[in-house]
Amino acid sequence: MFAVQFESPGYIEVLQVRDVPVPSPGEGEVLIALEASAINPADVKIRSGVITPQGSAPFTLGYDLVGTVKATGPNAERFLPGARVIGASTSAVTGNGTWSEFVCIPETSLAHAPEDVDPALLAQLPLPGLTALQAVDALQLTQGSDVLVSGAAGAVGRIALQLLHLRGHRAHALVRRAEQVEWLPTGVAEEVHIGSLPVSRVDGVIDTAGIDLSAALRPGGHYVTVVPGSPPHSVSTDNATLVITHESGAMLHALAELVTDGELTLPESTTFTFSEIEAAHHEYDRHLGRRITLVV
Ligand SMILES: NC(=O)c1ccc[n+]([C@@H]2O[C@H](COP(=O)([O-])OP(=O)(O)OC[C@H]3O[C@@H](n4cnc5c(N)ncnc54)[C@H](OP(=O)(O)O)[C@@H]3O)[C@@H](O)[C@H]2O)c1
Known part of the structure; x- marks a missing residue:
């Protein structure tokens, strides 16, 4: 072979x-x-x-x-x-x-x-879906939270946006370039930010771009990154998680069902x-x- x-x-x-x-x-x-x-x-x-x-x-x-x-x-x-x-x-x-x-x-x-x-x-x-799901889970959000996702037009970011939306949270997308706005899943992002952090603070962040999002996080909010090397030192370790993706057939099954139902694109x-x-x-x-x- x-x-x-x-x-x-x-x-x-x-x-x-x-x-x-x-x-x-x-x-x-x-x-x-x-x-x-x-x-x-x-x-x-x-x-x-x-x-x-x-x-x-x-x-x-x-x-x-x-x-x-x-x-x-x-x-x-x-x-x-x-x-x-x-x-x-x-x-x-x-x-x-x-x-x-x-x-x-x-x-x-x-x-x-x-x-x-x-x-x-x-x-x-598979990998982007598991990573996004494990990042969203790591945030341990209460219902209706505001969450900023960097690299939102990327593979992990666009799935994380959709999962947050499906769970009833307000997903804020951060992209690097204007053309990337078109690559976002439709009707999912509460706000889209191009190249700069939102002014109002959010309850949680998911960094998929390896950039410092701490200035956008409210005090006590949770910082999740999937990029080894971050999160920034300014975030307390109690409120920060580096997600290293683990294999999970059960999680893939849940993601596959969302695809079948047309809820995840x-x-x-x-x-x-x-x-x-x-x-x-x-x-x-x-x-x-x-x-x-x-x-x-
Ligand atoms: N921890 C784990 O187990 C695990 C698992 C899977 C993935 N990852 C990591 O997660 C990251 C994202 O993966 P992915 O598959 O989603 O990659 P991807 O599809 O390439 O998406 C990354 C996104 O981040 C953006 N980006 C990169 N650098 C940026 C910067 N300095 N400022 C603003 N935006 C920036 C990219 O925009 P441009 O196209 O403009 O660069 C792109 O939209 C990668 O670093 C990957 O290695 C980690």
């Missing part, structure tokens, strides 16, 4: 599509025939060495997964062969990512894929095949704001 791998971090050319053995599902694991995945910032950070890959080379990248169950390991009983599933693996940092023809992943990290949804759209859900993307992996990364590096789907 093919796998997108690299030996040591570097520029795009370090990525190679290689022929490697098909893995066997272990205890509680499922073997998935991959259909689609996506490029996330963490893939680029690991490939380029901004995040140091752990373990020994070669390293396989990839977080998102849309595919079909081919076989199940011992005590994996939730999904039958033939089931279409979505999943997010957080193993790319240890070199066991999803960018390969077949992927072994714990069944607890999977959810049934919503029916009749384009795999290119579904591939935009996902962004259009540009599609490349895995054999075009270099071109896909060059397109991603152009920072056009459009997500990239990778298909088998």
Whole structure:
């Protein structure tokens, strides 16, 4: 089978599509025939060495997964062969990512894929969706709170905005550039701020852009970031959370239901095949704001 791998971090050319053995599902694991995945910032950070890959080379990248169950390991009983599933693996940092023809992943990290949804759209859900959901949960908001989301036009930000809105909060979007306003989900943001923080203070913030939002937070408000390195020192550690996304099939199931019900929309993307992996990364590096789907 093919796998997108690299030996040591570097520029795009370090990525190679290689022929490697098909893995066997272990205890509680499922073997998935991959259909689609996506490029996330963490893939680029690991490939380029901004995040140091752990373990020994070669390293396989990839977080998102849309595919079909081919076989199940011992005590994996939730999904039958033939089931279409979505999943997010957080193993790319240890070199066991999803960018390969077949992927072994714990069944607890999977959810049934919503029916009749384009795999290119579904591939935009797993990692950004889990991250957004875990960030919103970390805020521990009371009903009807005001929450500022930075990087609101990005993959995590636009899902966080929608989840906040669905939970009855007032979501305030912060984008960097005027053109990004058009990329926001419609009818969800209470206010949109372009390039500068709102004047009135909010009850909580979710930073997905790695910028300091503390000036917009009311005293005692909660600061959540998904970008390692923040939150800023000015926020008390009691009121700050760095979310490191964990795998959760149950959360993916909840997100998939929102997609099925039309309550959560996902962004259009540009599609490349895995054999075009270099071109896909060059397109991603152009920072056009459009997500990239990778298909088998
Ligand atoms: N903690 C975790 O486990 C975890 C999980 C998933 C993601 N993440 C991290 O979360 C971040 C967002 O991920 P994503 O998938 O949503 O990325 P994304 O789709 O690239 O979105 C990031 C957004 O932030 C904006 N942005 C970046 N720098 C900015 C700045 N200095 N000022 C204003 N806006 C800025 C970007 O705008 P431009 O296009 O103009 O740059 C873009 O709209 C990434 O750093 C990613 O690595 C962490």
